[in-house]
Amino acid sequence: MEPDDELVVAGRYRLIALAGFGGMGRVWRAHDDLLDREVAVKEVLAPDDLPDPARAKIQRDTVREARAAARLDHPHVVGIFDVIQASGRSWIVMEYVPSRSLHDIVISDGPLPHRNAARIAASLLDALDAAHRAGVLHLDVKPQNVLIAEDGRVVLTDFGLATMITAPAGHDEPLMGSPFYIAPERVRDGASSRQADLWSLGATLYMAVEGRPPYDRPDAAEAITALLTEAPDPPQHPGPLHTVIAGLLTTDPERRLTADDARLALRNLNRRAVGVHAVPVSPRPAGKxxxxxxxxxxxxxxxxxxxxxxxxxxxxxxxxxxxxxxxxxxxxxxxxxxxxxxxxxxxxxxxxxxxxxxxxxxxxxxxxxxxxxxxxxxxxxxxxxxxxxxxxxxxxxxxxxxxxxxxxxxxxxxxxxxxxxxxxxxxxxxxxxxxxxxxxxxxxxxxxxxxxxxxxxxxxxxxxxxxxxxxxxxxxxxxxxxxxxxxxxxxxxxxxxxxxxxxxxxxxxxxxxx
Structure with missing residues (x-):
């Protein structure tokens, strides 16, 4: 899809073609005419049926989160170059990463081996750690927001650019996040924390090795109900990574696997797995x-x-x-x-x-x-x-x-x-x-x-x-x-x-x- 009319944002970002879209906007492949480089431009679009005050708040919050994420400089976090408000909309200019999303890879090629998913998990944990140390919560970790570049690099994208789901009773404003990957305490209490991002990481890894989210239901409402009342669906492709996944999908955030514990578990798992990482072997007797x-x-x-x-x-x-x-x-x-x-x-x-x-x-x-x-x-x-x-x-x-x-x-x-x-x-x-x-x-x-x-x-x-x-x-x-x-x-x-x-x-x- 190409823009109906050639559109240049802020006098320098020339939109070329639509690269993706979601509930909160569209992502364009674009060219930065000033620096002569390819970029991705996120066009933030609040749903039309929201009242004007709510639409305005979403625009403000999105821009605020994007500005916070722009402070991050990490190989596994997509780079954010610019935040613009023009043409009555908000635009976020990001690093363009030739890639496929983890979601598309799993849907197209099938569930990943636990070995490959564990390597992706380590990169995502690094990305979240860097964001959390900078005071930034992602709040929408999901397979669609995990990019696997052509050179194998893992990139977490869309900080602060969550999609919207229906808020539970007692909430006065919309709840942001994907219904299949949102932490239960965010739905139940409206609580956003580092541990909520770790839950979403666990749900993302579950999908990577199982080919479906941990609460696979016909619609979002049923998925949310199951999230609040049931344990995750039993795995059909068991393997070593499910131990880490189970720790991340613990309902009580106080008992959930911490980032440090997840890091240690992944390191031990990678050391045991068959692959290209070193496996220590007991030395032979001296003199031979x-x-x-x-x-x-x-x-x-x-x-x-x-x-x-x-x-x-x-x-x-x-x-x-x-x-x-x-x-x-x-x-x-x-x-x-x-x-x-x-x-x-x-x-x-x-x-x-x-x-x-x-x-x-x-x-x-x-x-x-x-x-x-x-x-x-x-x-x-x-x-x-x-x-x-x-x-x-x-x-x-x-x-x-x-x-x-x-x-x-x-x-x-x-x-x-x-x-x-x-x-x-x-x-x-x-x-x-x-x-x-x-x-x-x-x-x-x-x-x-x-x-x-x-x-x-x-x-x-x-x-x-x-x-x-x-x-x-x-x-x-x-x-x-x-x-x-x-x-x-x-x-x-x-x-x-x-x-x-x-x-x-x-x-x-x-x-x-x-």
Missing amino acids: AVRYRSTAATPRWRGLLVAGIAAAIATIGATAGVRAYGSESVPAAVVTPVSASPTPPSVTLTDAVRDDEAPVSLPEGWLWHVDTAGFALPVPRGWQRGTTPDGVCFGDTNGVRSFTVEPGGPLDGRPLRRWQDAEQKPPPGYQKISMGPLLITGGGADWEYSWQPATGPRMHTYRMLLAAGDDRSYALTWTSRDADWSLDLPVQRILVNGFRDSAEPAVTWTIPGP
Whole structure:
């Protein structure tokens, strides 16, 4: 939708197209002619059926809250540049964030895995903490106001720009907020506090992992009634984040999970979850060297990688996403054994890595491997190394577990689009489990699915795109049998957590903590 007539607000903000709308106004994508940049402009519109005094109060309150939010300078809070009263309306000029809302993502793609939702939760908690310290309450935290940028950044928007719901009996003025995400004490007592924002955060996370709000009712009135009289609907997708959600959705604000407690719980949850954050491993006994075999020093021998691994790589590479990095088929791999034998004479002492020098602690049965392709990682002893046209594959001798590393170019700020494009040509028997951005430095995205090769058992794959600076990236692919997925998760965790870019060995893809 475009403006009927070209409209320039305050002589500089040229409205281009409608980007979104709600009960309290419209958001336009606009151009700041003075600074020559793209911005978002919120046009505040009070409902027509309100009496004039109430409309005027809403305009004043909205502008006051926006001015307060403009004091915030936080990466997870949308930036507010200007507040204007012109043409009989209020306008709020904000940072323009190319993104999708959390609501749209869940509605379109389905509920998020608890791992991804926990990372979003940590960012939102940071945003609310920054606002609360500045004396600003949001009062309308909901999935529609959570933006997931193309680079994975999480942004909380619409401070003080709540929609309106019917006030309960005994209230003399409208109550602001979304009926499906408002805290019960705000409806019951009209009380607005930091704890009310935390309730709304819990309701937002509930929707993220369940695909529906905690009081999913046909209309707002029924939802409010349930809010005041019933417990939240039982979860249908249980997982570790529900412990945090339950603490935030405690009816009594005095007993509700505090921001500090929620932060600690999320940190513990992220540390336990399988992902790209570090998981501490007990150190091995002193004096045992952790060695690797350099592919430059190890004699190569040519042959076929175990059939199961080769088939898995070929299927994934040909049909499920390696296309973002290159070839359409994977021929027989060139295999180099990864062994625990003593370092050969051609490898100097500096090539051996000891426990106290390794970037991660390795459990028994693992060795540290530095690859000529420019990366390093822990590898189970006895696994084999194979090459494909686009990368390097490591697999066990039984051919049922493999880990592939594919170096690539810059992600260009759109890692999720890589997986979305790859999904257009899925492998046989494809069943999507999850797909979403990774909240890591430089951006990233992950994708989990199961599939059925032409022969053999059903397989399960987890893929990650990771930025490694501005000019390169990695695609990591872990595949094992679907029936063994849970049993193999510890192996996946060590491989992913230990992966390093040799050019920047100190870099880890750690999820920013709460």
